[in-house]
Amino acid sequence: MDSGAKARPRRREMAAATSGIPGPPGKVGSRFSVLPSKFNTENWSLPGAGRCLSKVGASRRPPPARVRVAVRLRPFMDEATKASEPPCVRGIDSCSLEVANWRKYQETLKYQFDAFYGEKSTQQDIYVGSVQPILRHLLEGQNASVLAYGPTGAGKTHTMLGSPEQPGVIPRALMDLLQLTRDESAEGRPWDLSVTMSYLEIYQEKVLDLLDPASGDLVIREDCRGNILIPGLTQKPIASFSDFEQHFLPASRNRSVGATRLNQRSSRSHAVLLVKVDQRERLAPFRQREGKLYLIDLAGSEDNRRTGNQGIRLKESGAINSSLFVLGKVVDALSQGLPRIPYRDSKLTRLLQDSLGGSAHSIIIANIAPERRFYQDTISALNFTARSKEVINRPFTNESLQPHGEDNWSLSKLLSTSTRGTVLILLAIPPLFSALAPGKPSQTELPGPSEAKKAKGPEEESAGSPSSVAAPAPASEKLSLLGKLRSMDPATLESLLSLDRLLASQGSHGTPLLSTPKRERMALIKTVEEKNMEIERLKMKQKELEAKVLAQEALDPKDKENTPTVLQPLPSCTDTVAKPLKKAVVMPLQLEPKIHILKRGHKRKLEPSIASKPVEKAEDCWELQISPELLAHGRKKLLDLLNEGSVRDLRSLHLIGQKKAQLILGWRELHGPFSKVEDLEQVEGISGKQVESFLKANLLGLAAGQTCDSS
Ligand SMILES: Nc1ncnc2c1ncn2[C@@H]1O[C@H](COP(=O)(O)OP(=O)(O)OP(=O)(O)O)[C@@H](O)[C@H]1O
Known part of the structure; x- marks a missing residue:
C-alpha cells in the first residue's frame, strides 16, 4: 500500500536527516547549548520585511498551503530489545518508510511524507529541515504552527523541547526568531519588531495558563475576524533568549507530567507555546503586522492495557484520547472537504482551528517508535x-494600520488589499475603536496609548494632529458610518470588494485614496448604503413571493391533499432571504411518498397493498428502486456506522457478525475511514457478493426505519 501517493516528495536537504550528521557547533551561555551559531542560509533564506509584503500583496489570492507532515522514528530505548527484535519500521529514503504488515508478513505498508527522519537523525536535522523554513512567515505577519503528534513514549517532548544537551524545536526556534527580530529592527530598517510569549496546557479539557497557574480554566474565543483568542492569557515580552528561559523554564515545571508504564515522564496534557511577533512600520503608512507561532507538544495517545493506567492516570488518559479522537475527526472532515468541521468538540481542536484548515503554515511532526509493542x-x-497532509490551509497576512493618525485609515486600502491575500484589520483611532468594538478590546489585542505614541513617527505627528482627529462633526459622522461597516453582512462586504476592484480598474489606486481620504470614503460609504437598500428591497420581494406561494397552496385543494401536514409555514421563514429558499427545497421532497417502488419493465408487478406495507414488500423487491433521497440517506448512515461504530454497533447491522465486525475495525485502523460503503469489499474476508447482500439487507432496513420514523 502506498498511502502517500498524492504527496509530492520534497527531495531537499534531508539526506542529513537519515545519516545523522550532527549540526553546527552551539552557542555559548545558554542552557540549550547546542544551538546553531548562525543561520544556515543554504536551507533558509529569509527575505526582508519589505520584500515579504510585496510578495504577499502582489498576488490576488494567497496560494493555499498544504499542511506539511514529517515523521521521526526514535531509536530503540534499550539495547536488549534492539538485539532481540527487528524494528517494525524501516526508512526507505528521506521521504518514505515502510512498516511490516502483520496481516500478510510477506508484504509491507509503504508511506510517503514530506520528510522522514530516521533513528539516527539529530535535533538539528529536524529543526533545519522542517521547522526553520516556516519561521520566515512570521515576519510576513502570517501564522505558523508546529505540532508534535504520536503515541506516548515515542519522542514528542524530546523533539519539541529536548534536553540541555540536545535542545529541541522550541529553544532552537526561539533563539532564531529572537535573532531575526533583532536584525529586522536594527537601526535604519523600516520596521520595529517585538516578541511576546504565552504558555498554556490543556489538561482534562481545561485551558490552564502555565505562566500564571492560579488563573484557572480559561475560555477560548473567536473574534469577528476568525482569530482564536484566549482572553486573560498571560503574555510576557521577551527581548532575548535569557528572557525566554526565565519565563519558560519555571512554567514548564508547572506542566502536568506523570509516570506510566510506557514513559517515566509522560506528558499528561497538551502543551502550547504561543509566540507572537508584532511589527510596526516606522514610516508612513505606519502599518502593523502580527504573526503567531504555535509550538505544540501534544499528549500521546494511550492504550490503557499497556500503560497500566489507573485512577487519575486513567482519567487523564480518557481526556487525552478523546481530544485526539476529535483531532482525528477534524482532520478527516478537512481532508474529505466536509461542510462541518467539529472544531468545537474539544478544546484542543478549537485552539488548533488556525493551524488545521485555517490561516497558519503548519507542520505536523509524527513521532513513532521502532519497538513491536508500539506497532x-x-x-x-x-x-x-x-490524512493530515490532505489538509489545506490558507495563510494570509495580518496587517493593519497603527492606531493613530486619521489619514492612516483608508477603507479602500482595507478592502482592496484584503482581496489580494493581505487582510488589513481595522483598528482605527483609539477613541473610535472603543466605540466600534463589540466588547472591550483585550489588552493583548490592542496596543496601549503609550505604545501607540511611541510608534508615531515625526511625519505622523505633523500630518495627523490631535485636533484634526477630534474635529467633532466629522468624527461622530464617521463613527456611525464605521459602525455600519462593522455590522455589514458578508454579501455587502463582497459587493464593496467588487466596487473597490472597479475603482482600482478605473485608476483609483491606494495612494490617491490615501491623499484624498474623506471624499473617497464618503463615496464608498454611500455605496454601502445603496447596497443595503438594495438588500432590503430584495428581502421585501422575497417576502412577497413567499406570501404568493402560501396563498396558492391555500387555494389549490389538490396540492393541499398531498401536503396536509408538511406545508405548515415555518415559524421564522420570512426573517431572512435565505430561509424561504430552504422551504423551497423541502417542499418537493415532502410531496413525494417516502419510498418510491418503481416498476422495472421486465420485473415483478407492484402489488396494490404495497403502500401500506412498504417494508416487507420492499424487501421482496430489492430490484425495485428506493427513492434516491432515502438511498443516499441510508448509505450515509451505513458509512457513518462503518467509520465510527464499535464492534457492537457493527454487529447490529444485518449480515455482520463478530468476526466481520473485527475485520472492519482492523481495516479501518490500517487504512483510515471508508470513503464509500462499497469499500467494504477491500476488507479481507468480505467478498463483492457479500457486500451486495449487505447493502440490500441494510439499506432496505434503514429505509424502512426512515419511513416508520416519519410516519
Ligand atoms: N530521538 C530520540 N533520541 C533519543 N532518545 C529519545 C528520542 N526520542 C525520545 N527519546 C527518549 O524517549 C523517552 C520518551 O520520550 P518523550 O518523553 O519525548 O515521549 P513522548 O512522546 O513525549 O511521551 P508522552 O506522550 O508520554 O509525553 C525519553 O526518555 C526521551 O529522552
Missing part, C-alpha cells in the same frame, strides 16, 4: 499523519 500505535499515527 498498532505506529500504524494509527502514520494513518493520521497521511
Whole structure:
C-alpha cells in the first residue's frame, strides 16, 4: 500500500536527516547549548520585511498551503530489545518508510511524507529541515504552527523541547526568531519588531495558563475576524533568549507530567507555546503586522492495557484520547472537504482551528517508535499523519494600520488589499475603536496609548494632529458610518470588494485614496448604503413571493391533499432571504411518498397493498428502486456506522457478525475511514457478493426505519 501517493516528495536537504550528521557547533551561555551559531542560509533564506509584503500583496489570492507532515522514528530505548527484535519500521529514503504488515508478513505498508527522519537523525536535522523554513512567515505577519503528534513514549517532548544537551524545536526556534527580530529592527530598517510569549496546557479539557497557574480554566474565543483568542492569557515580552528561559523554564515545571508504564515522564496534557511577533512600520503608512507561532507538544495517545493506567492516570488518559479522537475527526472532515468541521468538540481542536484548515503554515511532526509493542500505535499515527497532509490551509497576512493618525485609515486600502491575500484589520483611532468594538478590546489585542505614541513617527505627528482627529462633526459622522461597516453582512462586504476592484480598474489606486481620504470614503460609504437598500428591497420581494406561494397552496385543494401536514409555514421563514429558499427545497421532497417502488419493465408487478406495507414488500423487491433521497440517506448512515461504530454497533447491522465486525475495525485502523460503503469489499474476508447482500439487507432496513420514523 502506498498511502502517500498524492504527496509530492520534497527531495531537499534531508539526506542529513537519515545519516545523522550532527549540526553546527552551539552557542555559548545558554542552557540549550547546542544551538546553531548562525543561520544556515543554504536551507533558509529569509527575505526582508519589505520584500515579504510585496510578495504577499502582489498576488490576488494567497496560494493555499498544504499542511506539511514529517515523521521521526526514535531509536530503540534499550539495547536488549534492539538485539532481540527487528524494528517494525524501516526508512526507505528521506521521504518514505515502510512498516511490516502483520496481516500478510510477506508484504509491507509503504508511506510517503514530506520528510522522514530516521533513528539516527539529530535535533538539528529536524529543526533545519522542517521547522526553520516556516519561521520566515512570521515576519510576513502570517501564522505558523508546529505540532508534535504520536503515541506516548515515542519522542514528542524530546523533539519539541529536548534536553540541555540536545535542545529541541522550541529553544532552537526561539533563539532564531529572537535573532531575526533583532536584525529586522536594527537601526535604519523600516520596521520595529517585538516578541511576546504565552504558555498554556490543556489538561482534562481545561485551558490552564502555565505562566500564571492560579488563573484557572480559561475560555477560548473567536473574534469577528476568525482569530482564536484566549482572553486573560498571560503574555510576557521577551527581548532575548535569557528572557525566554526565565519565563519558560519555571512554567514548564508547572506542566502536568506523570509516570506510566510506557514513559517515566509522560506528558499528561497538551502543551502550547504561543509566540507572537508584532511589527510596526516606522514610516508612513505606519502599518502593523502580527504573526503567531504555535509550538505544540501534544499528549500521546494511550492504550490503557499497556500503560497500566489507573485512577487519575486513567482519567487523564480518557481526556487525552478523546481530544485526539476529535483531532482525528477534524482532520478527516478537512481532508474529505466536509461542510462541518467539529472544531468545537474539544478544546484542543478549537485552539488548533488556525493551524488545521485555517490561516497558519503548519507542520505536523509524527513521532513513532521502532519497538513491536508500539506497532498498532505506529500504524494509527502514520494513518493520521497521511490524512493530515490532505489538509489545506490558507495563510494570509495580518496587517493593519497603527492606531493613530486619521489619514492612516483608508477603507479602500482595507478592502482592496484584503482581496489580494493581505487582510488589513481595522483598528482605527483609539477613541473610535472603543466605540466600534463589540466588547472591550483585550489588552493583548490592542496596543496601549503609550505604545501607540511611541510608534508615531515625526511625519505622523505633523500630518495627523490631535485636533484634526477630534474635529467633532466629522468624527461622530464617521463613527456611525464605521459602525455600519462593522455590522455589514458578508454579501455587502463582497459587493464593496467588487466596487473597490472597479475603482482600482478605473485608476483609483491606494495612494490617491490615501491623499484624498474623506471624499473617497464618503463615496464608498454611500455605496454601502445603496447596497443595503438594495438588500432590503430584495428581502421585501422575497417576502412577497413567499406570501404568493402560501396563498396558492391555500387555494389549490389538490396540492393541499398531498401536503396536509408538511406545508405548515415555518415559524421564522420570512426573517431572512435565505430561509424561504430552504422551504423551497423541502417542499418537493415532502410531496413525494417516502419510498418510491418503481416498476422495472421486465420485473415483478407492484402489488396494490404495497403502500401500506412498504417494508416487507420492499424487501421482496430489492430490484425495485428506493427513492434516491432515502438511498443516499441510508448509505450515509451505513458509512457513518462503518467509520465510527464499535464492534457492537457493527454487529447490529444485518449480515455482520463478530468476526466481520473485527475485520472492519482492523481495516479501518490500517487504512483510515471508508470513503464509500462499497469499500467494504477491500476488507479481507468480505467478498463483492457479500457486500451486495449487505447493502440490500441494510439499506432496505434503514429505509424502512426512515419511513416508520416519519410516519
Ligand atoms: N530521538 C530520540 N533520541 C533519543 N532518545 C529519545 C528520542 N526520542 C525520545 N527519546 C527518549 O524517549 C523517552 C520518551 O520520550 P518523550 O518523553 O519525548 O515521549 P513522548 O512522546 O513525549 O511521551 P508522552 O506522550 O508520554 O509525553 C525519553 O526518555 C526521551 O529522552
